[in-house]
Amino acid sequence: MEGLKLVLSGPSGSGKGTIVQELLKSDNFKLSISATTRNKREGEIHGVHYFYKSKTEFEEMIKNDELIEYAHFCDNYYGTPKVFINEVVKEGFDIILEIEVQGALQVKRRYPDAIFIFIMAPTFKELKERLISRNTEVPEVVEKRLKRAREELLLFKEYDYIVINDNLEEAIEQIKYITKSEKLKSKHYKEHIQLMLEN
């Protein structure tokens, strides 16, 4: 059976990044690697952190419809190449696409069979506290992120599942339940049942 495409979104402070890192410790998950035109930073590896592309190469990928979503940020392109995802799911791995809400909506049009999971902190108060306790963001940035989280949360209906990250272990378990359960969907059993009926 082909692997699943899991699109994970959630505001800064939702714990999405940590959840993804933990999921990747399981054998069956792989992370989708984005393409970007931004410069490689020290310690980053091509094909691990990003696929690094020139502006011309990236625009060629757009033209050839090789990306399932892309955005232009601070003079650089960021996007998700199709071919890598298709290869990984064909090998049977579940691929995680960590994508913000607008990108996720683009993916939904391309991959209606992908599974959309929105990760959220239990409350906005808790989200704020987590952002503040990071100690890396000035108050204006915290407020901006909260405003954005609110806008994103308004689109929750576009997602299949909501995971409230109150407890990290539970949140991870919930995503694993979703994955296991999605694999039992009847649409995946067409060939299997066909074979049963023939024998």
Added chain:
Amino acid sequence: MEGLKLVLSGPSGSGKGTIVQELLKSDNFKLSISATTRNKREGEIHGVHYFYKSKTEFEEMIKNDELIEYAHFCDNYYGTPKVFINEVVKEGFDIILEIEVQGALQVKRRYPDAIFIFIMAPTFKELKERLISRNTEVPEVVEKRLKRAREELLLFKEYDYIVINDNLEEAIEQIKYITKSEKLKSKHYKEHIQLMLEN
């Protein structure tokens, strides 16, 4: 949150009955109790095994639209009363409706939000062996049941999930995953998120 309505179907020999009995040992599951006009057998209890009704009472229930499905078998009525299901799910329990395929299709029209799970043995060969090893059925009945299983399996697409009961513990786990995962569906989070956005 309201409990889920789980409709479980599957041919004789699929192990459906054992799975249901095991699920009922968990706190959150309750079994839907059918109404019938057949006579109470020794050891049976009203409100546990069935709700026993007279023919007139049953036909009154049909007339008043109090049943989500019913069938007429060997001169007796069998049906699923709505009110019991509604009460149980309001209390937050997940209710199991063990119903054959035609009845399940009726339920689907009434409760499009119910979750439909089809339980099957890994192969027809295995199904046949299980039916024979019961030692309670004559060969003609075994053949009839296999034919029926085949007809039912052709309708697998009407079900949301397929559980192949190769190993009892795994099959039970799978139904629990489905239940946990279904509760994370975004449609159940409307009020929760409304509250988050207001506070």
